[in-house]
Amino acid sequence: xxxxxxxxxxxxxxxxxxxxxxxxxxxxxxxxxxxxxxxxxxxxxxxxxxxxxxxxxxxxxxxxxxxxxxxxxxxxxxxxxxxxxxxxxxxxxxxxxxxxxxxxxxxxxxxxxxxxxxxxxxxxxxxxxxxxxxxxxxxxxxxxxxxxxxxxxxxxxxxxxxxxxxxxxxxxxxxxxxxxxxxxxxxxxxxxxxxxxxxxxxxxxxxxxxxxxxxxxxxxxxxxxxxxxxxxxxxxxxxxxxxxxxxxxxxxxxxxxxxxxxxxxxxxxxxxxxxxxxxxxxxxxxxxxxxxxxxxxxxxxxxxxxxxxxxxxxxxxxxxxxxxxxxxxxxxxxxxxxxxxxxxxxxxxxxxxxxxxxxxxxxxxxxx
Ligand SMILES: Cc1ncc(COP(=O)(O)O)c(C=O)c1O
Numbered sequence: 001x002x003x004x005x006x007x008x009x010x011x012x013x014x015x016x017x018x019x020x021x022x023x024x025x026x027x028x029x030x031x032x033x034x035x036x037x038x039x040x041x042x043x044x045x046x047x048x049x050x051x052x053x054x055x056x057x058x059x060x061x062x063x064x065x066x067x068x069x070x071x072x073x074x075x076x077x078x079x080x081x082x083x084x085x086x087x088x089x090x091x092x093x094x095x096x097x098x099x100x101x102x103x104x105x106x107x108x109x110x111x112x113x114x115x116x117x118x119x120x121x122x123x124x125x126x127x128x129x130x131x132x133x134x135x136x137x138x139x140x141x142x143x144x145x146x147x148x149x150x151x152x153x154x155x156x157x158x159x160x161x162x163x164x165x166x167x168x169x170x171x172x173x174x175x176x177x178x179x180x181x182x183x184x185x186x187x188x189x190x191x192x193x194x195x196x197x198x199x200x201x202x203x204x205x206x207x208x209x210x211x212x213x214x215x216x217x218x219x220x221x222x223x224x225x226x227x228x229x230x231x232x233x234x235x236x237x238x239x240x241x242x243x244x245x246x247x248x249x250x251x252x253x254x255x256x257x258x259x260x261x262x263x264x265x266x267x268x269x270x271x272x273x274x275x276x277x278x279x280x281x282x283x284x285x286x287x288x289x290x291x292x293x294x295x296x297x298x299x300x301x302x303x304x305x306x307x308x309x310x311x312x313x314x315x316x317x318x319x320x321x322x323x324x325x326x327x328x329x330x331x332x333x334x335x336x337x338x339x340x341x342x343x344x345x346x347x348x349x350x351x352x353x354x355x356x357x358x359x360x361x362x363x364x365x366x367x368x
Contacts, residue, residue: 299368
């Protein structure tokens with residue numbers, strides 16, 4: 001049943017918000033644009049989960065987990081992969097396997113591994129970081145080269161470079177494959193490992209037109225998330241060589257991530273990889289539309305360059321961020337604060353074209 005629209009005849013104050021006559025929005029449940037992690041499984045995904053064959057994965061006996069791991073490794077043409085409860089655990093495991101205490105990791109200042117993983121690089125691996133101020137998360141081979149430490153007892157040992165693709169705090173910016181190839185070459189020449197946090201790699205590949213096997217060739221390890229745009233409720237995969245994955249399995253166990261009959265959730269991940277990649281394009285179109293609308297609005301200062309499913313924008317100094325978010329929430333729209341006056345919208349599987357039209361109307365009607 002289509003819900004009744006609220007149509008307004010004149011300027012009206014609703015809960016302290018003045019709303020203009022152009023405003024017409026359907027009363028409906030939340031339009032949750034905080035993150036693409038908020039999706040819930042579709043009926044088809046739930047069905048795949050319900051009929052999954054399972055076993056004890058610590059004994060390597062879960063056929064669905066084994067099938068998911070083999071499917072992902074084939075897709076990227078990498079030797080092996082390992083199922084994880086989260087992207088954070090997959091990244092932190094990769095860093096721990098690749099490094100020793102006293103080593104140093106090179107990444108962008110906004111990289112999830114550094115910015116959002118609870119200081120795990122230091123506490124799990126005893127590793128320091130050398131940060132690059134990239135362009136929306138993207139950096140160059142020259143940036144990496146500059147940060148490689150001389151072989152001298154005073155310095156930590158440069159050991160690993162971490163690339164995030166797409167770049168979350170960079171507004172979903174794609175890390176171009178050309179940059180990655182040049183960085184991979186610098187890593188090869190200087191004995192550095194190269195890890196990709198590919199939580200949203202499928203978004204990046206679709207936007208750029210690159211293929212999983214191109215990335216598989218360039219990295220020592222790649223993590224991908226099944227529970228973001230791909231719509232699975234839980235799960236990430238770490239990919240690498242057979243030897244690397246054997247070590248990662250050990251670290252995962254020590255981190256408390258050894259799982260038993262997790263094939264029920266692996267089934268959702270397999271379903272996501274088989275059915276939900278192409279449709280990410282719809283999320284990109286929705287994000288484009290939001291970015292275009294935001295760019296027209298007088299109370300928005302900056303809209304970050306938008307390429308995938310994330311839109312980050314900065315409100316004008318005259319706007320109170322809390323007021324703006326409360327206004328959105330009043331109309332059932334949720335967004336995330338990313339910094340002073342910085343707000344993030346993320347489009348995903350549970351956001352429809354009608355939702356986007358609704359958000360755009362609500363944005364247009366905002367008055368400071
Ligand atoms: C770029 C990036 N990497 C890693 C993660 C971690 O994923 P998880 O929440 O599954 O630990 C996230 C989560 O949002 C992310 O955006």
